[in-house]
Amino acid sequence: MPASHCPTGVPLYFFYGLTFIFLGLAIAVKDMSGSKLRLADSLPSLAIFGFSHGLHEWLECYLLLGYGNASLLLPIHYLKLLTLVVSFLFLNHFAICLLRSQPKIRWQWLRVLIPLLLVFPGMHLFLSWENLDLQTIRQADILARLTIGNLGGILAAFALIRHGRVVEILSRSAALHFHWAGIGFALYALLAGVIPSHAMIPFLAIQVEIFRSLTAALITYFLVKAMNVFNIETRKTLEQQILHLAQAEKLAAVGKLAAGIAHEINNPLTNISLNVELLKKDLQDGAKPEAGLEKRFAAIERNIGRASRIAGELLHFSRQKEDTLVPIDLNEIVSGSLTLLGSKRQNYRIETRLLPLPPVMAVAVKIEEVLLNVLLNAMDASPLGGLITVSTRCQGLEILVVGNWGRS
DSSP, rough: OOOGGGHHHHHHHHHHHHHHHHHHHHHHHHHTTTTOOTTHHHHHHHHHHHHHHHHHHHHHHHHHHSOGGGGGGGHHHHHHHHHHHHHHHHHHHHHHHHHTTTTOOTTTTTTHHHHHHHHHHHHHHHTSSSOOOOOHHHHHHEEEEEEIIIIHHHHHHHHHHHHHHHHTOOHHHHHHHHHHHHHHHHHHHHHHSOOTTOOOEEEHHHHHHHHHHHHHHHHHHHHHHHTTHHHHHHHHHHHHHHHHHHHHHHHHHHHHHHHHHHHHHHHHHHHHHHHHHHHHHHHHHTTOOTTHHHHHHHHHHHHHHHHHHHHHHHHHSSSSOOOEEEEEHHHHHHHHHHHHGGGGGSSSSSEEEEOOOOOOOOOOHHHHHHHHHHHHHHHHHSSSTTTEEEEEEEETTTTEEEEEEEEO
């Protein structure tokens, strides 16, 4: 390396390597346990790429400092080449792992192509082994970049962009970050795989390593932002579990009420059956159809309405709905909750003091669920014949539903 590169080269390569080391650390400390995204299985390879590529750049930084014994110069260059090859191999492995999860992607041919491309720098070193010098290692470095380095950057770009479409259902912002990270890898494939190291960008007179460093920083930034998709996945999973748990608790409450509700529905059905039998008996005895007919039909309709109302309350309570806020009457919710208690309330003295209330914006089934659980808990905590009082009132801008429980 010419001495003119030393003053600016050391901090440049230090920052360059630090960027990739930070990428590896960001992946290593990310909790991806329990994730169903295939990205979680692929990212460890990208972390190794970050660590090994960062080490490669720091070895270059060490060489620029000019410290150490001259006899170690060749081994350090050889180690630098080795870390470069290892980093590119893991970059390819990351891309292949991610592509395997993509539908309609034929990735099997890469198993043959990557070892085939690796032959070029390997054969170059093998044929020059007896006269191995810095120039030979630099040529092998260029061949490695042109082959597996260029391929790894392109594959990683393609895999990340395709994966962005997969995670779009979870988060559009995460999908966008994956797209930009993919574009960054495509640009890095050009800067690190095609343009030789220490070259000057035409028309700009800027060293290519500066653009490589900026591209590496952008890749790291967008990938770290994109990995928030794991947090989003975890949050959505927890939300689903909470919904399932709430539904399970609701069904458990229905189970506790089942006997009482069955009794409440059985009573009107028994009355309906009795009135039908009486009607049949009257007709068989030759009684006039008009005699008591209207009264019996009214009784049948009344009991059908009662059974239908109880069944409707139960169906409304047990059904899982979206949490949509609508204007509701809290007094109706209280009455519906008491209806669902069925015959269980016959063992207690339940008094209601329901004052006129304005409509409130709420989720009716959620309020009913809370009230029902409170009433059931009150029954469990009270002796048979105990007094349970439910009252509602409007106090300023607050509407209160108050339950007082005590012994008789």
